[in-house]
Amino acid sequence: MAERHIEVALDRRGVRCRARLLDDRAPVTCSAVWEALPLSGDVYHAKYARNEIYALFPPFAEHEPPLENPTVTPIPGDLCYFSFAGTELATSSYGYDRDVHPGTTLVDLALFYERNNLLLNGDVGWVPGIVWGQVVEGLAGMAEACNDLWRAGALGETLTFRRT
Numbered sequence: 001m002a003e004r005h006i007e008v009a010l011d012r013r014g015v016r017c018r019a020r021l022l023d024d025r026a027p028v029t030c031s032a033v034w035e036a037l038p039l040s041g042d043v044y045h046a047k048y049a050r051n052e053i054y055a056l057f058p059p060f061a062e063h064e065p066p067l068e069n070p071t072v073t074p075i076p077g078d079l080c081y082f083s084f085a086g087t088e089l090a091t092s093s094y095g096y097d098r099d100v101h102p103g104t105t106l107v108d109l110a111l112f113y114e115r116n117n118l119l120l121n122g123d124v125g126w127v128p129g130i131v132w133g134q135v136v137e138g139l140a141g142m143a144e145a146c147n148d149l150w151r152a153g154a155l156g157e158t159l160t161f162r163r164t
């Protein structure tokens with residue numbers, strides 16, 4: 001199979017990077033994400049994992065992907081997939097301005113932009129993610145924008161994943 005690439009963008013900030021799908025390591029996840037693209041949503045900056053931005057989406061795969069190519073220590077440029085039950089995200093400590101409640105499932109598509117990440121959540125413990133992509137161009141500019149997002153705020157910003 002030929003390599004597949006996507007663009008990851010912070011739309012308001014006009015920053016983009018290019019990532020290669022890891023079809024050889026996470027084929028089920030890559031297929032599910034690829035078929036669902038484009039995806040765009042409000043961006044959040046992680047509170048627990050450190051150097052992570054992400055957006056939440058309704059489930060889009062026919063069946064949730066298995067835990068393929070898992071990690072709890074993502075590296076700069078990793079794109080990760082997480083699936084959460086609404087009960088896992090419904091506490092006010094997460095700060096979501098949307099209705100997150102029991103009985104729902106949310107997919108979290110994340111970009112890790114710097115080192116020293118650890119997927120350990122004080123409420124639930126280890127939270128392994130599926131590494132389904134790796135940024136191959138533009139990570140430095142995206143990291144700068146992510147740091148700005150952390151300092152200046154995420155309100156009004158969207159994170160978009162689209163085919164290239």
